[in-house]
Amino acid sequence: MQILDGKVTAAQIRLELSEVVKERKLQGKKIPHLAAILVGNDGGSVTYVNAKVKACEEIGFESTLIRYDDSVPEDILLAKVQALNEDKSIDGFIVQLPLPAHIDEQKVTLAIDPKKDVDGFHPMNLGNMLLDIPGFICATPAGIMELLERNNIETEGKNCVIIGRSNIVGTPLSLLLGRNKSPGNCTVTLAHSRTQHLAEICGNADILIAAIGQPGFITADMVKEGAVVVDVGTTRIEDPTKISGWRLAGDVDFEGVAPKTSFISPVPGGVGPMTIASLMMNTLKAMELKGK
Ligand SMILES: NC(=O)c1ccc[n+]([C@@H]2O[C@H](COP(=O)([O-])OP(=O)(O)OC[C@H]3O[C@@H](n4cnc5c(N)ncnc54)[C@H](OP(=O)(O)O)[C@@H]3O)[C@@H](O)[C@H]2O)c1
Incomplete structure (x- = not known):
């Protein structure tokens, strides 16, 4: 099992962006x-x-x-x-x-x-994403794609199950992973609260992405041996051992699931930092698209 380390990957992206800034300042x-x-x-x-x-x-x-x-x-x-x-x-x-x-x-x-919509929530940007026209892809799905790509996760031909169909995570991500591009070319199942036989469906996933908001929802019995698991969920739960009194919990029972996986993203330190890194990449792109 290897960790899909969003902190490390996002730090690399920030470093690359800071190099771009230095170069632009020089010029x-x-x-x-x-x-x-x-x-x-x-x-x-x-x-x-x-x-x-x-x-x-x-x-x-x-x-x-x-x-x-x-x-x-x-x-x-x-x-x-x-x-x-x-x-x-x-x-x-x-x-x-x-x-x-x-x-x-x-x-x-x-x-x-839409030209300043670096969160990628405007319908124009969602439409552009669908048609593969340059624009802004929502920060969390874009961050997940970047996390997969930079960690050399093969997506082509894989069965991908995404749980959660929000307009900011699950639905756009299902389009990105299903499109005829690399990374992409997955066979995508988009599951939600009305999905029947969810455990069975998850058990067939080569790539399992949970974006539900229910701590520990994905348990080891739902995960195929060797699967790649991406945990998007971030729920604040009480934790008296923390000064704040809370900690962030993902949708995946990390302790139970991790040993079965080939790669797994933790919470915190997985998708969260990648979302912010994507926002930064989109901001640079916003400037570049204007020809500045
Ligand atoms: N790390 C980050 O950067 C980041 C960014 C965005 C969101 N998040 C986190 O991701 C989680 C999801 O947020 P979101 O805004 O994408 O989604 P959301 O709008 O909160 O919706 C949750 C989704 O999960 C589905 N769902 C709920 N219970 C389910 C169940 N028992 N079985 C199967 N599906 C179920 C819902 O199905 P229905 O559609 O049928 O209701 C819905 O599609 C939250 O914890 C949020 O904090 C993290």
Whole structure:
């Protein structure tokens, strides 16, 4: 069994990006600039946004964090999105989800200029991904593809089972792994809460990807000997041994499953760092696509 180490792979990507920044600085060219809008104080969202800002600092990208109180009216947020769309110094930006209930997330996503939508959530970018037109692929699926590719995981002709069909992880990932490209060319099964005989289906997977949000859901009896297992799940669970009082748990029972696998990604330190690395790659791409 080998670890699909997202921390190591993401660090390599950050290093490559920092080299690009150094080179651009030497040539007097623009440095990529990522902005993030954070609404409220949700612990998970604050942690993710801080990690994104920290990654920018490490690489040498410029970053701008815009914070609003939970009670920010939708029109103020939409006006800010419009201002960022028009701000030539900003190459890409994200609006950290989830947003408070009084704000329509879909309206906000649609308001973002697809050319600056480095999270890849806008329908234009989802459509471009489907048609293999240059654009932005959602950060988590893109990060998983990068993790597989950089660790030389063979995907061609493999049976791949993805559990979870969200628009930000499972569904786009099913398209990427199924497309006629490398990495890709998998035979993909996209499973969800209505799937019958899930354990049996998982047992046939050469590549098993869990994006459910239920700690320890995938147990050893569901996994084929020698399978590649990617754990996307990140759920905060109570842990009195931690100063914070919680820890992140994946969807896979790591202790039980790992010995059966050829490769397995841990939580934390697997898909999470790759998501942030992809966001950084998308930010550079946003600048390059504009010909800067
Ligand atoms: N590491 C990262 O960077 C990263 C990024 C994004 C998300 N995540 C994590 O990934 C997990 C999934 O998040 P998400 O936003 O992709 O999904 P989501 O919107 O929370 O939806 C969960 C998916 O799991 C399916 N599901 C739930 N219970 C199931 C069961 N018992 N059997 C089979 N399928 C089941 C649901 O099926 P239905 O469609 O039928 O309801 C749904 O498709 C969460 O833990 C999230 O925190 C991590």
